[in-house]
Amino acid sequence: MRLIRISTNYPAYIQNFYGQRSALATQPYAQQYQTLMADCYSWADFWTQAFGKLGYEVWEPVGNAEPMQKMWAQENGVSYEPKTWLTDIVAAQVKQFQPDLVLVNDYATYSRSFFTHLRQICPSIRLVIGWCGAPYSGYENVFKAYDLVLSNIPSFVTDFRTQGHKCEHMHHAFNPAILKRIKQEQNTPIDFSFVGSIYRAHNFHNQREKLIKQLVAATDLRIWANMMQLSAAELKLLPLKQQVYDLVQLLKRLPLGQTVLPYLPKLKSYARMTNRPGLEQYVDPTIVARAAPAVFGLAMYQTLADSKMALNNHIDISKSYASNMRLYEATGVGTCLLTDGQDNLADIFEPDREVVTYTSAAEAIEKVNYLLDHEPERQQIAIAGQQRTLNCHTFDHRARYLDQLIKKNLA
CATH class of the missing domain: 1.10.287 (Helix Hairpins)
Structure with missing residues (x-):
């Protein structure tokens, strides 16, 4: 079967990626695509690799990688409107590829009407699968275009089913091929790190910000974060x-x-404007003062691999469930992960043997200090966490699971 995954990457990452490779934008599509995927941002081409082992043909174009997408259009004689180039080019790619399956992990960019259009121009489509792992208020309508919804957050699965959607739970994953692309040093230079986003908005990272502020005051936590901040x-x-x-x-x-x-x-x-300009959406200055610019792709994995311990804290909307990517990214590269003790964590990792848990800032501080002073114990947890991820939580594992869901929904 043929599967196309349509997505977008975080705009700051795209800007950073091409900014560091000024000559790449004029190179052929294949070279741009290969270079972008090799940086291992988000899901990259990980489904291509995993599903390829099951006999699928997979293509994972990135809709908002403007130089790459417009180069594809040029090479294939595809015209597009200046204001709608993003969806015009993706629609042309779907039409050319003639997939049986469409997997989409951007509910904000690609609308319900877009998928209606895709089915009209590409009758080969048998199943549209949508992924949702973040607050989706305001975008509820698009889920009606999906034949199957996947989510990493158990409460979302319940909500979608209540709304009448077919929905299944699926965890995030790690790609072991990343280990061949980063340096793994015996003497890690960073004691304790946070790599991620701090977005102050309803259902996002408000608890995370409060926790990190306390950790900044009590530990040497180093921060690489994407966040709103005032100059x-x-x-x-x-x-x-x-x-x-x-x-x-x-x-x-x-x-x-x-x-x-x-x-x-x-x-x-x-x-x-609906609200008076203020400081409400900006991250606390004490965090900003400690933070370095966000890192993405292989640079993010390298920062995690260079850390003795890495902090994880879930988005507010997933307050009871262990669900995010950092669980697998950090453990996958062999870092000792300190994560919030969610209700279902024991289904994924063994708490305090494969990952370290906390239920308060005070407990997080205590455990960080203890493990940094007891290196053999920290290493033992890091090794056990990595083995669990490599044995149970790779994209190969998820592809086999998703393959069964696909066959069930096509039957």
């Missing part, structure tokens, strides 16, 4: 932006103001 210049401008916002809100309440505002283009963005 010194932006902080100085904030009072002025607040005054402009207040003025615009006053004008909107006045009859004359509604007439005047359309002729003041510099104020249009303020007229569209």
Whole structure:
């Protein structure tokens, strides 16, 4: 069978990736694709490798990798609209590939109408499978386009089934091939690290921010994070932006103001704002002061591999369930993982033998300090965690599981 996985990568990663490889954007599609996949960001081409062993043909184009996608369009004589190039090119790729299966792990970019269009131009499609592992408020409609929904969060599975969707639970995974692409040193230079995102919004990383703030105060936690932060210049401008916002809100309440505002283009963005500019969405300055820029792909795996211990903390919406990628990324590269003690963690790893758990900041601090002072115990946990991941949590394991779900849903 043929499977195409359509996705997008985090925009900051795409920008960083091409920024470090300025000549790549003009190279042929195949070379750009190979180079991008070799960096092992997110799922990369891991499904291609895993499903290939089961006899599938797989292609995993990245919809928002603009230079690569537009090069493919140029090489294949595909035209597209400037404003809709992303979906136009992906639709052309699906039509050319003629897949039996579509796997999509971006519910925000690809709409329900997009999948209706795909089925019209590509009758070979027998099954559309959608992945959801993050808050999806505002995007509920797209799930009606999926024949099967997959989620790593058990509560999501319950919710989707209640809404009438076919939904199955599937854990994230690790690709052992990564171990051949990173350096694994005996003397790891980083004692304790956090690599990830800190996004202050409803159902995202509010508890994570509170925890990390306490760890920053009590440990030498090193941070590589993607987060909202104000520059010194932006902080100085904030009072002025607040005054402009207040003025615009006053004008909107006045009859004359509604007439005047359309002729003041510099104020249009303020007229569209639903909240007064403030500090609510910005991460605590004590965390920002400790943080280095986010790392992605192989650089992220290398940072984890260079760490004696790595911190994991789940997104707020998965407050009771162990579900995220870091569980497998950190253990997979042989790092001793410190993770929040979720209800189902024992189904995935043996707590305090394969990973280290905490239920409070105080316990996390205590366990970090103890294990950094007791190297043999830390190493023993790191080795056991890695073995569990390699034995039970690889993309090969997940592909076999998903293959059974596919056959069941096609029967």
